[in-house]
Amino acid sequence: MSLTETQSAPQERAGPDWDLIRRRAKSILVHGVVLTLVAIMLLPLVYMVMMSFKTSTEIAQDPLGLPNSLYWGNYMAALSSMGYVRSVINSLGITLSVIVVVVFAGAMAAYPLARMQNRISRVIVMVMALGLATPNFVTITPIYVIFRDLGLLDSYLGIVLAFAALKLPLAVFFYTSFIAAIPMELEEAARLDNCNNWQVFWHVIRPLLAPVTATLSLFVMIMVWNDFIYPLLLLTDKDKLTVMIAVYKFVGNTGIDPTKLFPAAVLGSLPLLLMFAVFQRKIMAGATAGAVK
Amino acid sequence: MRARRSLYLFTIPALLVIGLFFIHPIILTFEMSLTNYKGIGEAKDVGWRNYERIFTRDRYLTEIWLTLWYTVIVVSALTVSGLFFAAMLHRLPLIRNFSRAALYTPAMMSFVVIGYVWQFLYSPLNGGINVALRDLGLGAWEQNWLGDPSIALYSVAFTQIWMFTGFTCAIFLAGFAGIPEEINEAGRLEGASSWQRFRYLELPLLGPSITVSVMLTTIGTLKTFELPFILTKGGPDGATRLLSIDIIDNLFGQYKFGFASALSVVMLVIVLAVAFVQNKVLRDREHTS
Numbered sequence: 001m002s003l004t005e006t007q008s009a010p011q012e013r014a015g016p017d018w019d020l021i022r023r024r025a026k027s028i029l030v031h032g033v034v035l036t037l038v039a040i041m042l043l044p045l046v047y048m049v050m051m052s053f054k055t056s057t058e059i060a061q062d063p064l065g066l067p068n069s070l071y072w073g074n075y076m077a078a079l080s081s082m083g084y085v086r087s088v089i090n091s092l093g094i095t096l097s098v099i100v101v102v103v104f105a106g107a108m109a110a111y112p113l114a115r116m117q118n119r120i121s122r123v124i125v126m127v128m129a130l131g132l133a134t135p136n137f138v139t140i141t142p143i144y145v146i147f148r149d150l151g152l153l154d155s156y157l158g159i160v161l162a163f164a165a166l167k168l169p170l171a172v173f174f175y176t177s178f179i180a181a182i183p184m185e186l187e188e189a190a191r192l193d194n195c196n197n198w199q200v201f202w203h204v205i206r207p208l209l210a211p212v213t214a215t216l217s218l219f220v221m222i223m224v225w226n227d228f229i230y231p232l233l234l235l236t237d238k239d240k241l242t243v244m245i246a247v248y249k250f251v252g253n254t255g256i257d258p259t260k261l262f263p264a265a266v267l268g269s270l271p272l273l274l275m276f277a278v279f280q281r282k283i284m285a286g287a288t289a290g291a292v293k
Numbered sequence: 294m295r296a297r298r299s300l301y302l303f304t305i306p307a308l309l310v311i312g313l314f315f316i317h318p319i320i321l322t323f324e325m326s327l328t329n330y331k332g333i334g335e336a337k338d339v340g341w342r343n344y345e346r347i348f349t350r351d352r353y354l355t356e357i358w359l360t361l362w363y364t365v366i367v368v369s370a371l372t373v374s375g376l377f378f379a380a381m382l383h384r385l386p387l388i389r390n391f392s393r394a395a396l397y398t399p400a401m402m403s404f405v406v407i408g409y410v411w412q413f414l415y416s417p418l419n420g421g422i423n424v425a426l427r428d429l430g431l432g433a434w435e436q437n438w439l440g441d442p443s444i445a446l447y448s449v450a451f452t453q454i455w456m457f458t459g460f461t462c463a464i465f466l467a468g469f470a471g472i473p474e475e476i477n478e479a480g481r482l483e484g485a486s487s488w489q490r491f492r493y494l495e496l497p498l499l500g501p502s503i504t505v506s507v508m509l510t511t512i513g514t515l516k517t518f519e520l521p522f523i524l525t526k527g528g529p530d531g532a533t534r535l536l537s538i539d540i541i542d543n544l545f546g547q548y549k550f551g552f553a554s555a556l557s558v559v560m561l562v563i564v565l566a567v568a569f570v571q572n573k574v575l576r577d578r579e580h581t582s
Contacts, residue, residue, distance in 0.1 A: 031388060034381045038392045041458065045398065047421055048410050063424045101310065109307035112300035124304060131315055133568050135516035137540055138557040141550055142321035143314060145332075165314035168307050197300055226403035228519050233545065244405045248523075251409050258413060265406045276401055280394050287397065287460060288467035 375461025
């Protein structure tokens with residue numbers, strides 16, 4: 001709050017500065033109102049956490065009240081029967097592999113697109129834009145058929161490549177605008193030293209992409225971690241399920257039993273929420289990257 | 294010059310992956326949409342019959358209409374709610390970053406988790422919303438939120454709006470940050486109220502952010518599948534049966550791969566057409582204003 005505009009006139013001594021007091025009160029009121037609205041928006045998540053600690057009798061008697069004590073039994077039951085640890089490992093493995101493919105192939109593809117504008121690059125950019133707009137359930141039928149015929153159903157390789165194809169357009173757009181802002185002089189200096197294209201990319205461009213790579217990786221991580229339809233249809237082996245499918249199957253099979261639903265919801269979101277708490281700034285930068293340009 | 298052209302070799306890994314698992318599937322979708330393929334066995338060519346069926350049956354036209362209507366509701370509400378929070382938070386730097394992150398939290402959670410939690414909130418018996426209404430003495434407002442065909446679509450839409458308000462708010466806050474402080478300063482000296490400054494100074498300058506936000510939310514909302522799938526499975530009585538729900542139902546409920554593919558092609562054409570028209574209209578508006 002900047003209070004620099006308020007004139008303090010010591011010689012007047014005309015009692016309290018009503019104008020200042022009024023403005024302060026108004027400011028506190030506005031802050032209070034907005035914070036209350038934000039808190040209301042968070043209520044469903046608070047409710048989710050609260051419910052996860054209640055016993056079934058507590059839920060039946062007082063559905064909105066605070067839990068009497070932190071009852072961990074729900075979590076124990078969920079952990080032992082939803083294959084949580086296994087599914088977290090699967091999700092992490094798939095997510096990280098997708099990030100590796102998307103970051104490398106995306107940065108490489110973006111380099112020529114950022115440096116050359118002609119018919120070829122325009123066509124490639126159009127393909128990417130098509131990729132951004134296409135709903136993933138539009139391509140799921142043929143992917144299912146292709147995977148079945150290639151024996152890629154239930155394979156990590158298959159789902160990683162399918163996800164990579166889905167997220168690459170975003171990566172290419174991310175990197176293209178970023179590389180376009182890198183001064184040509186840096187490259188030209190390297191070329192004078194007889195660097196070839198690959199050496200320029202690897203030694204000049206790639207190191208400069210670190211900050212945008214971090215943002216992009218977090219963003220891809222959120223999307224792949226949360227995705228539902230691809231792993232639901234492409235992975236059926238119980239040992240290969242991702243976290244979200246584990247949540248879906250665990251909750252779906254028990255007919256929305258709150259003592260199962262809420263701990264599963266918390267467990268499914270926990271890794272991402274922790275990540276968000278740590279990398280909040282970078283994730284927000286990714287969310288608004290398109291708006292700032 | 295030859296060295297430069299060979300730069301295109303760099304696009305090969307990406308194009309290979311996209312070609313195999315994105316372009317190729319889209320072509321296959323179109324091919325399958327002209328057949329009666331059932332997932333196994335021979336696919337018989339049926340010409341444009343699948344498409345004829347889609348465009349002559351009320352049922353599918355209703356689904357297309359529902360999908361568009363749902364998108365209109367969600368996108369307009371998201372624009373207003375995002376603008377509201379952004380305009381407030383822009384004026385309150387003390388709580389801006391914290392609130393922005395808090396509002397964004399639902400947007401980075403999974404549709405599955407959000408869907409289940411809201412299914413319970415909406416549930417008619419012990420669900421959070423009805424119980425809260427009862428406790429507040431508003432028992433008369435209790436509803437069967439997802440079970441009543443006249444409100445189910447709006448209940449689903451509300452969940453999506455709640456989820457993504459933080460997303461549009463973040464985009465608009467980035468837009469606000471790009472407005473030079475002098476403009477507001479000048480407005481303040483002229484004695485413009487907070488609302489007047491928003492309406493006549495900030496809002497016109499937010500044009501580009503509004504374009505981006507509307508386009509991103511429109512494409513995202515047209516694609517909506519998970520929320521109605523988890524919340525209502527398209528019911529009650531088809532009230533939330535969006536095009537996406539029908540595609541998946543035809544696919545993995547009835548194994549009508551050919552017909553589902555035709556629906557997918559229709560969906561893709563709608564998304565591309567809307568994105569194209571919107572891009573054109575919004576960009577033009579930006580340039581003339």
